[in-house]
Amino acid sequence: MTETRTTAAHGGAIGMHGIKKWFGNFQAVDDVTLDIRSNEFFTLLGPSGCGKTTLLRMIAGFELPTEGQVLLDGVDISSLLPNQRPVNTVFQNYALFPHLTVAENIGFGLKMLGKPRSEIDSVVNDMLKLVHLEGRGGNPVTQLSGGQQQRVALARALAPRPKVLLLDEPLSALDLKLRKSMQMELKRLQTETGITFVFVTHDQEEALTMSDRIAVMSTGTVRQVGSPWDIYDRPAERFVADFIGETNFLEAEVVAVSGDRARVRLSSGAEIPATFPADVTPGGKVTVVIRPEHAQVGAPSPASVLRGIIREIVYLGTDTHFHIRLEDGTTFTVRQQNARSGSCGFSKDEAVGINLSDDVAQILRD
Amino acid sequence: MSGAQEAALAAQKQDIRSRWLLSAPALLIIFFAAVGPLLVMLLYSFMAKGDYGDVRFGEFSLEGWVSVFFQRDIFDDTLGLADAHLSIIWRSLQLSFFTTLLTLILGFPTAYFIATRPPHTREIWVFLVTIPFWTNLLIRTFAMQQVIRNEGLLNNALIWLGVIDSPLQIMYTDTANLLGMTYVYLPLMVLPLYASIEKLDFRLVEAGYDLYASRLQVLRRIVIPLVKPGIIAGSILVFIPSLGAYVIPRVLGGGKNMMLGNLIEMQFGSGRNWPLGAAMSITLMALVMVALIFYVRNASRGGSSHV
Numbered sequence: 001m002t003e004t005r006t007t008a009a010h011g012g013a014i015g016m017h018g019i020k021k022w023f024g025n026f027q028a029v030d031d032v033t034l035d036i037r038s039n040e041f042f043t044l045l046g047p048s049g050c051g052k053t054t055l056l057r058m059i060a061g062f063e064l065p066t067e068g069q070v071l072l073d074g075v076d077i078s079s080l081l082p083n084q085r086p087v088n089t090v091f092q093n094y095a096l097f098p099h100l101t102v103a104e105n106i107g108f109g110l111k112m113l114g115k116p117r118s119e120i121d122s123v124v125n126d127m128l129k130l131v132h133l134e135g136r137g138g139n140p141v142t143q144l145s146g147g148q149q150q151r152v153a154l155a156r157a158l159a160p161r162p163k164v165l166l167l168d169e170p171l172s173a174l175d176l177k178l179r180k181s182m183q184m185e186l187k188r189l190q191t192e193t194g195i196t197f198v199f200v201t202h203d204q205e206e207a208l209t210m211s212d213r214i215a216v217m218s219t220g221t222v223r224q225v226g227s228p229w230d231i232y233d234r235p236a237e238r239f240v241a242d243f244i245g246e247t248n249f250l251e252a253e254v255v256a257v258s259g260d261r262a263r264v265r266l267s268s269g270a271e272i273p274a275t276f277p278a279d280v281t282p283g284g285k286v287t288v289v290i291r292p293e294h295a296q297v298g299a300p301s302p303a304s305v306l307r308g309i310i311r312e313i314v315y316l317g318t319d320t321h322f323h324i325r326l327e328d329g330t331t332f333t334v335r336q337q338n339a340r341s342g343s344c345g346f347s348k349d350e351a352v353g354i355n356l357s358d359d360v361a362q363i364l365r366d
Numbered sequence: 367m368s369g370a371q372e373a374a375l376a377a378q379k380q381d382i383r384s385r386w387l388l389s390a391p392a393l394l395i396i397f398f399a400a401v402g403p404l405l406v407m408l409l410y411s412f413m414a415k416g417d418y419g420d421v422r423f424g425e426f427s428l429e430g431w432v433s434v435f436f437q438r439d440i441f442d443d444t445l446g447l448a449d450a451h452l453s454i455i456w457r458s459l460q461l462s463f464f465t466t467l468l469t470l471i472l473g474f475p476t477a478y479f480i481a482t483r484p485p486h487t488r489e490i491w492v493f494l495v496t497i498p499f500w501t502n503l504l505i506r507t508f509a510m511q512q513v514i515r516n517e518g519l520l521n522n523a524l525i526w527l528g529v530i531d532s533p534l535q536i537m538y539t540d541t542a543n544l545l546g547m548t549y550v551y552l553p554l555m556v557l558p559l560y561a562s563i564e565k566l567d568f569r570l571v572e573a574g575y576d577l578y579a580s581r582l583q584v585l586r587r588i589v590i591p592l593v594k595p596g597i598i599a600g601s602i603l604v605f606i607p608s609l610g611a612y613v614i615p616r617v618l619g620g621g622k623n624m625m626l627g628n629l630i631e632m633q634f635g636s637g638r639n640w641p642l643g644a645a646m647s648i649t650l651m652a653l654v655m656v657a658l659i660f661y662v663r664n665a666s667r668g669g670s671s672h673v
Binding site: 060061062081082083087088089091093095096097098099108109112113156157160 | 567569570572573574575576577578579580583587588591592
């Protein structure tokens with residue numbers, strides 16, 4: 001395992017410049033420019049059909065961009081065939097070779113690269129250890145469980161020590177518990193090997209858990225790139241805010257702008273500070289997002305930022321969700337952790353006030 | 367043994383009995399339609415030949431079996447190898463082998479091509495492959511004759527192109543047999559190959575390319591092992607009828623290039639040697655059996671874990 005760590009010096013950096021991809025009349029990718037840094041765990045996140053898999057397949061070489069360039073460490077690899085790119089893929093359904101054993105699957109890439117038998121054997125052994133499948137090398141892959149097949153697929157893609165590892169929704173076929181443990185496993189492997197991981201998923205939680213940075217995609221375009229914190233707490237636009245987690249959208253008016261903060265007036269008349277992604281001008285109408293867990297329910301008072309009536313209380317074990325109808329008719333959700341046992345102290349149709357934690361509002365672009 | 371156990375055992379016996387009873391009609395049909403004629407043939411092969419064909423019933427003789435492989439010297443009655451028979455058997459085996467090989471070489475790319483078309487156009491291609499089956503074998507064979515005869519399409523085209531000056535003698539050679547059988551049996555290779563290539567998971571091909579395999583390596587290491595069942599099925603479907611081919615060598619091969627089928631026909635016709643014909647038929651079946659066992663064992667050695 002130590003060899004693996006030391007020999008995989010550093011992962012490659014991927015540059016995608018002005019990528020467009022048409023399938024007949026359908027545009028799968030529309031002018032995407034992305035820079036994926038060396039050694040990072042980068043996630044392409046979006047709903048199905050947003051072009052994330054197409055983007056991944058263009059890095060792998062299975063699809064050629066209609067326009068634009070794919071760079072690896074600054075070198076244009078757009079026209080290279082998949083077998084000429086130092087990039088390996090973990091396929092969605094693993095795509096293990098059913099006629100080969102576990103060890104033969106893992107060693108396949110090295111064999112094709114013409115490595116000597118002894119080297120293949122030693123790397124395969126390292127890989128089996130790395131993915132906790134010691135002693136299973138001789139098994140036919142068809143006899144393995146889903147989780148084990150998943151790990152063979154990982155080992156097979158890692159064995160040739162690619163500069164970049166591409167993962168196409170590799171966890172989607174696993175059950176919840178296994179998925180959780182594989183998430184940690186993937187993160188560990190990425191840190192241990194130092195290989196750049198490009199991970200495709202539609203599962204926001206998966207993306208937030210593992211990624212160094214996330215690109216949120218929709219209808220063939222990249223909507224926002226940033227750390228999980230950026231994406232969750234500072235969504236730049238409605239699609240991102242809506243796609244990641246639950247959120248509240250409030251109409252507001254900009255009162256003042258200073259530095260990177262603006263003051264906005266909510267419909268209740270309260271003024272709160274908000275961060276913003278693009279230029280806003282005083283007097284402009286904007287939409288502000290506030291995450292449910294950043295608000296607290298309390299007794300109504302003149303100091304409350306928002307006021308409303310509880311329409312529904314949903315008890316979720318760890319949390320309680322309050323669905324509150326505000327005075328202007330919009331619904332606002334508050335998530336409160338159940339720190340104490342027993343009743344939450346509020347009841348349906350009760351008039352309440354809502355307070356916000358500091359600096360939690362974000363103005364959306366456009 | 368408890369009463370319950372006894373009852374269960376009795377029920378099981380009853381069950382077995384009714385199972386046999388229910389399958390009796392099928393078993394009877396199999397016996398009379400398949401096993402029966404074979405038994406008749408086996409019986410005939412051990413009898414003395416009649417003077418005008420047929421056999422002399424009740425007169426046991428090994429002459430039929432002996433003369434499959436041996437012939438009596440016309441002067442001193444000593445046994446020597448039946449060169450004519452053996453060379454025909456050998457030719458049949460060779461021609462069948464090369465027919466199988468040729469149909470595989472031609473059929474594989476064809477089947478691969480069809481399997482990689484979009485689903486709705488695949489059906490059209492498969493349909494086109496089966497069109498020759500609509501026509502009688504004899505007519506197809508005569509059509510082939512029109513193509514390869516001295517003044518035929520092929521020779522005329524080659525002369526017109528200036529490749530050759532005088533027509534190639536293809537008719538009445540082994541080449542004619544080979545061409546004819548390849549043409550006639552090609553669909554039998556294409557269809558099972560298509561069926562198994564169509565089931566091939568092309569993501570495995572992608573995975574192969576992803577793991578640095580070249581086209582040839584993907585073909586050799588991934589595609590061929592995975593479609594092996596189709597290759598074997600196609601080979602069996604082509605090899606068996608090739609070995610017993612009758613019409614094609616009769617029309618295209620002429621008298622000098624007989625195959626086993628023609629030799630057997632001769633014994634029941636002008637040869638008036640039914641015991642020999644029967645013995646040869648059984649020999650042919652034995653050859654097919656040996657070939658089948660060879661294929662099946664070869665098939666189970668590798669790639670059997672993949673179904």
